[in-house]
Amino acid sequence: MGWYNKRLAKSLWVFHISGSPCNNCDIEILDLLTPRYDVERLGIKLVGSIRHADVLLVTGIFNQKIAPKIKKIYEQAPKPIFVVAVGTCVSSGCCFKESYNRVEKREEVIPIDMYIPGCPPKPESMIEAVVKLVGVLNG
């Protein structure tokens, strides 16, 4: 899929879902689109439907109720799709580790390609992650 990925890397379209986060990562993701960081200059666009997306941003700890929905969204996505986990919640559970409502193995819900640590990650680190993803796609 090398040739395909190279074309994909020119302009990544992003869809964002929140799987029970504290909302802060989602706001920082929206913040990326506003004039201070403006990722649209890098060809990155937030789209309204998963069927248009190349990259899926997920946040939060994935509670029991939302996990099947996230799985469904992932199944609807055109492949290849790259899943980027934003925030500490997805990677380690942050302070919700002891929660009774948390899905223990988030990798079993959807395969995750990239983790951005931070609570919430700074917009700069999200941009760096995207740049790294573009680098990987270009081979």
Place this chain on the structure above:
Amino acid sequence: MKANKIPIGPFHPLLEEAEYFELTVDGETVVDIDMEIGWMHRGHEYISEMKTFTQSIYLVERICGICSTSHPIACVHAIEDIDNIEIPVRARYIRTLVGELERIHSHLLWLGLAGHFIGYDTLWMWAWKYREPVLEMFEIISGNRNHYGMMRVGGVAQDLDSAKVVELYKHLDMIEKKMVMISKAAKDDPVLKSRLKGVGVLSHEDAIAYCTVGPTSRASGVPGDVRLDEPTDAYDLVDFNRIVLQNGDVYDKLVVRVLETFESIKIVRQCLDKLTTVTGPVLNNVKEISPGEGIGRYEAPRGEVFHYIRSDGTNRPIRHKVRAPSYVNIPSFKASCKGIPIADALITLASVDPCYCCTERSLKIIDKNHDPCSFDLLKASREKTERIRREINAD
């Protein structure tokens, strides 16, 4: 006629959080609205019982990313209420400073999102552009853009030195100048006015009947504001006004938020003035919390947030109850959404600035075979009184 149902969510491009609405429509008109929550439930109250008091401040900070200092303030108020802990004057000013800065950034965030929802993206970009300096101020104060970690039982975690205060003044002047511009653009814009005036009206009676709080109720003429009604921290030491409007439509909610932002800027300036003169420690060392229970209230950007903490003398709470403002504001959709065109439904839903992360605190399990309402609390309570009365009379 069979009613049509329109599902919105749980993942909708306009909703940043996961929530589910079901609009029942008759043609173009919304007849009824139903909502389902629980997508964001993380079990804070349960986790909090496993954390120490200081750790649970960090935990409640992560209830919601936008009110991430309102919950800690209410939480420390609740813990301080158990032992009547006094906090130093300088710490009171810093608390109020952080709380009001949060109000500015939250209202700007809402203003931008409201513009985005009605297809006025210029307002979105402007509001969020000038929200960045507020986040920079937070970075100067606490080192973090969000989740500041400033609150402690008995004071605040960090002091502000005078060099920082000078920097904050510069940012604040800039924000005030830009806010004047944004408020002119938002309040006097003919498109916004005709789009939002008379839309999604929440009447004065409904605002009281649904127990709404915060800007949602203040736009409907209900003058509740915890900052003025029960001043804590430095709110009785600073001077500011209560913003109350009468119409209850989306436009009034917008104006309330814009005007409140100016009041917040006023409070922040007074706090900064005081921080240059008032000196002293910022943290009273609290060794232990005695058994007992306490409540804490704070006016979050969305309304009153309430925390209840019970302690048994150990270093962790045995019960921690959180009641967030959106919990009472969200049911008011039932009143405000009825009879409006479907194109206005989204901005009406957004107008109370709902925060689902705050709302979803408890989980209710309903057994389908069991009628959950069969136990009448009032009846049981009266029966017990009657029983006691009979026993006393028998003696």
